[in-house]
Amino acid sequence: MVHDLLATKASSAEPATIRTRVRIPLAFGDGYRTPADVFTFNGLVDGREHLMLGLGDWENSDSEPLVRLHSECLTGDVFGSQRCDCGPQLREAVERIAAAGGFLLYLRQEGRGIGLYEKLDAYALQDQGLDTYAANTALGRKEDERDYSAAAQMLHAFGADRVRLLTNNPDKTLRLAELGVEVTEQIPTGVYATAYNLRYLQAKRDHTAHTIELPPLLAAS
Numbered sequence: 197m198v199h200d201l202l203a204t205k206a207s208s209a210e211p212a213t214i215r216t217r218v219r220i221p222l223a224f225g226d227g228y229r230t231p232a233d234v235f236t237f238n239g240l241v242d243g244r245e246h247l248m249l250g251l252g253d254w255e256n257s258d259s260e261p262l263v264r265l266h267s268e269c270l271t272g273d274v275f276g277s278q279r280c281d282c283g284p285q286l287r288e289a290v291e292r293i294a295a296a297g298g299f300l301l302y303l304r305q306e307g308r309g310i311g312l313y314e315k316l317d318a319y320a321l322q323d324q325g326l327d328t329y330a331a332n333t334a335l336g337r338k339e340d341e342r343d344y345s346a347a348a349q350m351l352h353a354f355g356a357d358r359v360r361l362l363t364n365n366p367d368k369t370l371r372l373a374e375l376g377v378e379v380t381e382q383i384p385t386g387v388y389a390t391a392y393n394l395r396y397l398q399a400k401r402d403h404t405a406h407t408i409e410l411p412p413l414l415a416a417s
C-alpha cells in the first residue's frame with residue numbers, strides 16, 4: 197500500500213525534459229580517458245542542478261543500461277578524502293559504465309542530503325565516537341535524507357524504466373522501484389577500505405545492509 201502511494205506520487209510529477217547535451221572529454225589522473233555526453237534538465241522536482249553522464253554506447257545498448265546514482269561528496273570526489281569511499285567509487289563507476297554503456301547520475305545530495313557544512317559537523321561528532329548515522333540524528337537530521345524522485349525523472353527522460361544498478365546500497369534499489377524504475381540487477385561496487393573509513397564502511401554494512409565485504413583482518417578489528 198505504501199509502495200502504491202509512493203508510486204502514484206512519483207508518477208504525478210511532471211516529466212523532466214532535457215535542457216542541454218554537451219560532449220566532455222574526461223581524463224583522470226591515472227591516465228584513463230573517456231568521452232561523456234553530459235545532460236542537464238528542465239523540470240526536476242527538487243530544483244537542483246543534477247547531472248547525467250551518458251557513457252560508452254549508451255544510445256545503442258540492447259540490454260538494460262548500467263546506472264549509478266552517485267550522491268555528491270565534495271570531500272571525497274574532489275579532494276580525495278579517505279574518510280569515505282566516494283572518490284574511488286566514482287572513478288570505478290565511470291569506467292565500468294563506459295565499458296557497458298549507461299548513465300552516471302551525479303546527484304546534488306551532499307552528505308546524504310544534509311549538506312556539506314552539516315556533513316562536516318557530523319564528522320566532528322564521529323571524531324567524538326558517534327557512528328555516521330547516530331551523528332546525523334544527533335544533529336536533528338534523519339539518518340539518510342536523500343530523495344531519488346529527480347533521479348527517476350532523469351532516467352524516465354531517457355526511457356530507462358529498467359536498469360542495472362551499480363551500488364552496495366539496497367535502499368537505492370527499493371526507492372527506485374517505488375518511483376517506477378525497475379532494478380533488474382543490483383551490482384556491487386568495489387570495496388575501498390582505508391584506516392580512515394573502516395568504521396564508516398562497517399556502519400553501512402551493519403546498519404543499512406550494504407553489500408560490503410571487508411577483508412577478514414579489517415572486518416575483525
Ligand SMILES: Nc1nc2c(ncn2[C@@H]2O[C@H](COP(=O)(O)OP(=O)(O)OP(=O)(O)O)[C@@H](O)[C@H]2O)c(=O)[nH]1
Pocket residue numbers: 265266267268269270280282285305306307308309310314315318319328332362363364365368385396400406
Ligand atoms: N551525513 C553524512 N554523509 C556522509 C558521510 N560520509 C559520506 N557521506 C555522504 O554520503 C553520500 C555517499 O553516497 P553514495 O556513494 O551514494 O553511498 P551509498 O548510499 O553508501 O551507496 P553506494 O555507494 O551506491 O553503495 C555522499 O553524499 C557523501 O557526502 C557521513 O559521515 N555523514
Ligand SMILES: [Zn+2]
Pocket residue numbers: 269271272273280281282283
Ligand atoms: Zn564521500
